[in-house]
Amino acid sequence: MKARVYVMPKTGVLDPQGKAIGNALEGLGFGGVRDVRAGKVIELDLAEADPAQAKQIAEDMARKLLANTVIESFRVEIV
């Protein structure tokens, strides 16, 4: 079972990387970009075959290591 973990800076947490990307897009002539947030995606290939179980395992992994929940939020998707 494959799981995808999306890790994003929490709302309200400064995301200077996203800001810089936004500025660069503007510099390239892309108007109308209101906000950019940059995070990361982590793909896991899990031995677990049950989707609900796999999701729970991935969420546990995210809480313990993949995301720092003080500054980041996460979302798990089973694919």
Next chain:
Amino acid sequence: MKAAIIVFPGTNRERDMRLALKRASGREPVMLFHREAALPQGLDLVVLPGGFSYGDYLRCGAMAAQSPIMRAVVDFAAAGGHVLGVCNGFQIMIEAGLLPGGLLRNATLRFLSMDCRLRVERAATPFTGLWQKGDCFRAPMAHGDGNYFADDATLDRLEGEDLVAFRYVDEAGQATEAANRNGSARNIAGILSPNLRVCGLMPHPEDLVDPLMGGIDGLPMFESLAQRFVAA
């Protein structure tokens, strides 16, 4: 003072730290590799030095925080042991849950390699005993992710319990925005645990402990620690 310095793959400031501890205490600290599962008996102080442990993979300090030795360091701190973390060491402490908050990318996105000025916010701790509250000193810094962050409740608690150790200040000793180059919440450069025995900070006091380095501004931190453990 019996001190140990923890070395992870990618740590690069362990020798600076050894020099500072040796100079202040006269005793050579032991170097411990990340794979060790236990600390030697009778240690007074554990130091997590600066560097780029595990190539800063995932988040700065996140991998090191999971290494076998860190379980022993967390237990040591829980039993009342003294732990100092500088730069990457501070990041590792935060990732290991030894201190609250998070360290974000510097607000400017730039790696900062320059001197800063720190103001001592809490004196009479094992780390700041030879300073007075309000004393200012110079400290080199070299980091890309030193932007201290915590939610308002945590920041209020840190301030309410007087657990902010150092703040970034300007030449006049004022905690201005301009002096806060990495964008840290409330100019916080270093914090303490409630029992005052765990201290983490981003700048490098160990890199100003000898006139040959250009000054001895950072020496009081290590002499404070050494004095505490001479008396013990």
